[in-house]
Amino acid sequence: MPTQRPHVSPPANAKGVPTACVLCSHNCGVHVDVEDNRITAVRGDPDNPNTRGYTCNKARAIPNYVEHGQRLTQPLRKRPDGGFEPIGWDQAIAEIAERLQRIRVEHSPRSIALAGIGGQGNHMAGLGSLPFMFSLNSPILFNALAQEKTQHALVWRRLYRATHDVYLHADEEHSQHVLVLGTNPLISNRGLNATDLFKRLASQPDCRVVVVDPRASETARRADRHIAIQPGRDAWFLLGMVAIILQEGLQDDDFLKQRVGDFPAFRDALIGTDARKMATWCGVPFEVLHEAATDFARAPTACIVYDLGIEQIPHSTLISYLINALLLITGNMGKQGANTFLQQFGPRFFHMAKQVKALESGIEAIPMLMPAGVLPPNVLPEEITSQHPDRIRALIVDGANPLLSYPDTQAFRDAFKKLDLLVVIEPAMSETAQVADYVLPTPVGYEKWEYSMFPHMDITPQIRPPVVAGPENALAEPEIYRRLIRAMGVMPKAPRLLHVLAKHARHPIGAPVFIGLLGLLAALRGGGVAPIVGRFAWWLQDTLGAHLPSAPLSLFWLMSHGYALTRRQELNEAVPEARHLRNPFAAGELVFDLLMNNPQGVRLGHRNFIDNFERHCHHPDGKARLHQADWLADLRRLAQTAPQADPDYPFILNGGLRTGWTANTIVRDPAWRKGKGPHCPVILNPQDAAELGLADGNWVRLDSRRGSVEGPIRIEAATQRGHVHIPNGFGVRFPDPQTGELRQHGININELVDLRDRDPYTGCPHTKHVACRLVPLRAEQAA
Amino acid sequence: MTFVVTESCIQCKYTDCVAVCPVDCFHEGPNFLVINPETCVDCGICVAECPVEAIFADVDLPEGQQAFLAINAELAQNPAWPVIKATKPPLAEHERWKQVEDKRELLIRVPG
Numbered sequence: 001m002p003t004q005r006p007h008v009s010p011p012a013n014a015k016g017v018p019t020a021c022v023l024c025s026h027n028c029g030v031h032v033d034v035e036d037n038r039i040t041a042v043r044g045d046p047d048n049p050n051t052r053g054y055t056c057n058k059a060r061a062i063p064n065y066v067e068h069g070q071r072l073t074q075p076l077r078k079r080p081d082g083g084f085e086p087i088g089w090d091q092a093i094a095e096i097a098e099r100l101q102r103i104r105v106e107h108s109p110r111s112i113a114l115a116g117i118g119g120q121g122n123h124m125a126g127l128g129s130l131p132f133m134f135s136l137n138s139p140i141l142f143n144a145l146a147q148e149k150t151q152h153a154l155v156w157r158r159l160y161r162a163t164h165d166v167y168l169h170a171d172e173e174h175s176q177h178v179l180v181l182g183t184n185p186l187i188s189n190r191g192l193n194a195t196d197l198f199k200r201l202a203s204q205p206d207c208r209v210v211v212v213d214p215r216a217s218e219t220a221r222r223a224d225r226h227i228a229i230q231p232g233r234d235a236w237f238l239l240g241m242v243a244i245i246l247q248e249g250l251q252d253d254d255f256l257k258q259r260v261g262d263f264p265a266f267r268d269a270l271i272g273t274d275a276r277k278m279a280t281w282c283g284v285p286f287e288v289l290h291e292a293a294t295d296f297a298r299a300p301t302a303c304i305v306y307d308l309g310i311e312q313i314p315h316s317t318l319i320s321y322l323i324n325a326l327l328l329i330t331g332n333m334g335k336q337g338a339n340t341f342l343q344q345f346g347p348r349f350f351h352m353a354k355q356v357k358a359l360e361s362g363i364e365a366i367p368m369l370m371p372a373g374v375l376p377p378n379v380l381p382e383e384i385t386s387q388h389p390d391r392i393r394a395l396i397v398d399g400a401n402p403l404l405s406y407p408d409t410q411a412f413r414d415a416f417k418k419l420d421l422l423v424v425i426e427p428a429m430s431e432t433a434q435v436a437d438y439v440l441p442t443p444v445g446y447e448k449w450e451y452s453m454f455p456h457m458d459i460t461p462q463i464r465p466p467v468v469a470g471p472e473n474a475l476a477e478p479e480i481y482r483r484l485i486r487a488m489g490v491m492p493k494a495p496r497l498l499h500v501l502a503k504h505a506r507h508p509i510g511a512p513v514f515i516g517l518l519g520l521l522a523a524l525r526g527g528g529v530a531p532i533v534g535r536f537a538w539w540l541q542d543t544l545g546a547h548l549p550s551a552p553l554s555l556f557w558l559m560s561h562g563y564a565l566t567r568r569q570e571l572n573e574a575v576p577e578a579r580h581l582r583n584p585f586a587a588g589e590l591v592f593d594l595l596m597n598n599p600q601g602v603r604l605g606h607r608n609f610i611d612n613f614e615r616h617c618h619h620p621d622g623k624a625r626l627h628q629a630d631w632l633a634d635l636r637r638l639a640q641t642a643p644q645a646d647p648d649y650p651f652i653l654n655g656g657l658r659t660g661w662t663a664n665t666i667v668r669d670p671a672w673r674k675g676k677g678p679h680c681p682v683i684l685n686p687q688d689a690a691e692l693g694l695a696d697g698n699w700v701r702l703d704s705r706r707g708s709v710e711g712p713i714r715i716e717a718a719t720q721r722g723h724v725h726i727p728n729g730f731g732v733r734f735p736d737p738q739t740g741e742l743r744q745h746g747i748n749i750n751e752l753v754d755l756r757d758r759d760p761y762t763g764c765p766h767t768k769h770v771a772c773r774l775v776p777l778r779a780e781q782a783a
Numbered sequence: 784m785t786f787v788v789t790e791s792c793i794q795c796k797y798t799d800c801v802a803v804c805p806v807d808c809f810h811e812g813p814n815f816l817v818i819n820p821e822t823c824v825d826c827g828i829c830v831a832e833c834p835v836e837a838i839f840a841d842v843d844l845p846e847g848q849q850a851f852l853a854i855n856a857e858l859a860q861n862p863a864w865p866v867i868k869a870t871k872p873p874l875a876e877h878e879r880w881k882q883v884e885d886k887r888e889l890l891i892r893v894p895g
Contacts, residue, residue, distance in 0.1 A: 055824070056824055056826065057805035057806065057824055057826035057828065058805075060805040186784070186825055187825075187826070187827065195784060195824060195825045198784070199784050202784070218825070218827065218840070221840070221842050221843065222784065222842055660826040660827055660828040661828065674802050674803045675799070675802060675803040675828065675831065675832045676799070676831070676832060
């Protein structure tokens with residue numbers, strides 16, 4: 001019987017309650033109004049220290065995320081006839097635990113895999129799922145970061161021996177030259193307060209904004225220069241830029257001498273690149289490429305803004321490498337107006353070298369923004385269907401919807417049939433929950449204590465209390481994992497001594513005693529590093545956690561002490577009250593108090609422009625390793641290889657254009673999208689449409705080598721010939737409000753993506769570069 | 784950045800745009816609507832809604848319509864132009880006026 005913890009229930013009626021939007025990684029601070037336990041209004045929160053009142057339009061969809069017809073209220077078990085039957089929590093936990101334990105013992109711990117971890121703003125689940133997997137000694141974790149961004153972490157690991165808790169971000173605000181790659185911030189709202197920022201940049205005479213985009217995007221049209229590159233050719237473009245800078249000797253030799261150990265070898269590898277050929281192959285006049293390179297190199301400060309458009313296309317790892325190379329050779333790293341490393345709130349960490357490899361591909365897990373390596377969704381199906389004895393037999397899906405959001409829906413459908421056990425932990429009857437053996441209901445983000453671990457410009461963490469009460473029978477994820485690990489017999493109860501010490505842990509003397517004993521006792525039981533860490537995390541939640549409104553908050557208590565101990569200078573600089581505290585554990589308590597008492601977020605540190613490079617480059621000599629033999633060999637090959645087209649599939653699909661109606665598939669109820677639509681069109685160039693005999697609104701079938709979808713077209717002059725866009729965030733199957741029948745809303749792009757079409761280093765898919773063809777449908781053929 | 788309601792709206796005032804605006808940035812006059820440039824979040828959703836294509840991004844204003852950038856900013860601040868949050872029927876003569884291009888002298892700034 002757990003100790004009674006203080007129960008905090010959100011009021012059923014309140015105005016202006018601070019929380020944050022969870023629909024994208026910017027987590028803009030919002031105020032919500034609550035009436036009869038329902039969120040009725042959403043506005044920007046001017047008191048949020050990070051976003052200061054800014055939101056985009058999509059935050060208005062939050063009520064539809066919380067309240068809709070597919071919310072789950074009971075644990076469910078799949079019946080032999082394919083339907084679901086409700087069961088109690090105790091029975092669900094007992095059955096799942098028994099099956100997991102059998103798989104773990106008869107096969108291997110790594111036969112149990114976890115996919116998900118938290119979505120765009122609800123990461124507290126990770127404080128249950130990671131200790132769970134650590135305790136089982138299974139490193140098989142899948143996360144959406146590994147289908148978008150882990151190539152950056154890989155590049156930073158190699159070049160800088162970086163830790164997992166950083167992100168290399170442009171300081172556009174102070175820059176004189178902003179190169180924008182693969183993103184349309186004015187619509188996607190990528191970056192802090194994006195539309196306001198670009199407004200300011202456009203009006204600054206000494207700031208030049210250059211946008212590289214196949215489409216004449218909203219951001220491109222307001223920039224100083226728009227380079228209409230051919231789709232998917234960014235690797236050749238960046239290689240051309242680097243080559244020109246090297247050939248004309250425009251690199252920053254002083255910076256290179258100080259910060260880069262092996263520049264001459266890097267230069268020798270690439271200086272012979274034919275930049276004119278690179279220009280031809282990316283569909284850009286040579287003068288434009290030349291100007292892009294020389295202007296970037298000559299600007300007193302320059303930065304690179306980048307996102308999905310160059311992350312889900314061919315050569316994504318090489319592109320990330322070239323971005324870092326451009327910044328390093330021009331000295332635009334670690335200072336104002338350039339790119340700097342942002343860091344998460346938390347203690348200083350060490351570089352985790354050893355990572356697990358996928359069985360079939362050998363692709364290595366990459367730690368990014370969490371202290372555990374993650375594998376790419378692209379390899380999940382083959383790790384299930386593998387013949388290897390240690391293959392995945394049980395999968396827990398938590399905070400993810402693979403049948404909608406992971407590439408190659410058919411491959412996932414087929415692979416899931418081969419699993420011995422599929423458990424889906426979800427607030428809603430998602431597409432993936434539909435095929436699960438067990439579905440366990442959780443509250444949504446606004447119904448429980450939550451946190452987003454994404455780094456901000458400054459250190460401005462925000463622990464968010466619940467703002468509405470969720471379904472009575474839904475359990476927050478950490479509690480589900482706690483019950484599972486207990487039921488599996490893997491986690492003994494915490495020693496009584498720790499319960500006693502926990503009572504005094506919120507004290508500058510009691511804290512180190514408690515942490516020390518906790519560490520010692522957890523380590524004494526052995527089992528390996530991961531099980532010890534798992535045990536530590538569970539005992540912390542069971543002992544100190546029992547005295548907090550929610551048990552996983554105890555991990556934030558620990559992180560607060562870790563921050564105060566290892567980053568005291570940052571803390572002192574931002575929080576005057578911390579300065580006079582002699583005992584570091586008093587400072588840690590202060591940090592935790594500030595977190596718990598500031599639901600709108602609190603500033604605990606400033607962005608570092610002083611020793612940013614030194615702090616985050618962990619190679620022993622403090623220098624970056626720019627020369628990477630395998631990537632340079634690839635680039636030299638790329639420099640000799642013209643981009644290939646697929647003659648049977650002559651169009652290139654950008655799978656996932658961001659629009660004003662793109663929120664997140666956690667918003668399942670489409671009713672928030674108003675107006676005449678169609679909201680999910682197939683967007684086409686006017687000449688291409690004319691050649692196909694298509695008018696606005698006509699239906700078309702789009703075939704890739706992997707699948708087919710149908711939809712109405714929209715003609716847009718800003719779209720390049722040969723390029724096609726389909727908006728992101730559609731394909732959800734939601735009950736018709738009249739008939740109750742499940743209806744699909746818009747196109748599921750992942751039906752078209754072939755998961756074998758991926759980056760060789762990271763497994764990242766090419767969702768934004770799918771070869772396809774278009775077939776007009778006669779009026780009677782349209783759905 | 785902002786979006787701008789231009790000449791086509793005058794004497795028609797369909798208000799389809801109002802239904803989709805997430806930040807209630809439209810202000811209503813007797814025979815015209817304007818967008819408040821301070822509240823507009825540049826989502827662009829309203830553009831497709833207008834039956835007479837009256838709305839443009841400020842950088843996309845067509846030839847001859849640039850004056851409406853200032854007109855929207857000015858009238859949004861006018862106390863006689865309240866925020867409009869819901870669609871209503873268009874003006875009685877909208878069918879006749881939607882073909883007419885040159886009608887800016889008909890813009891009524893003050894009611895009554």
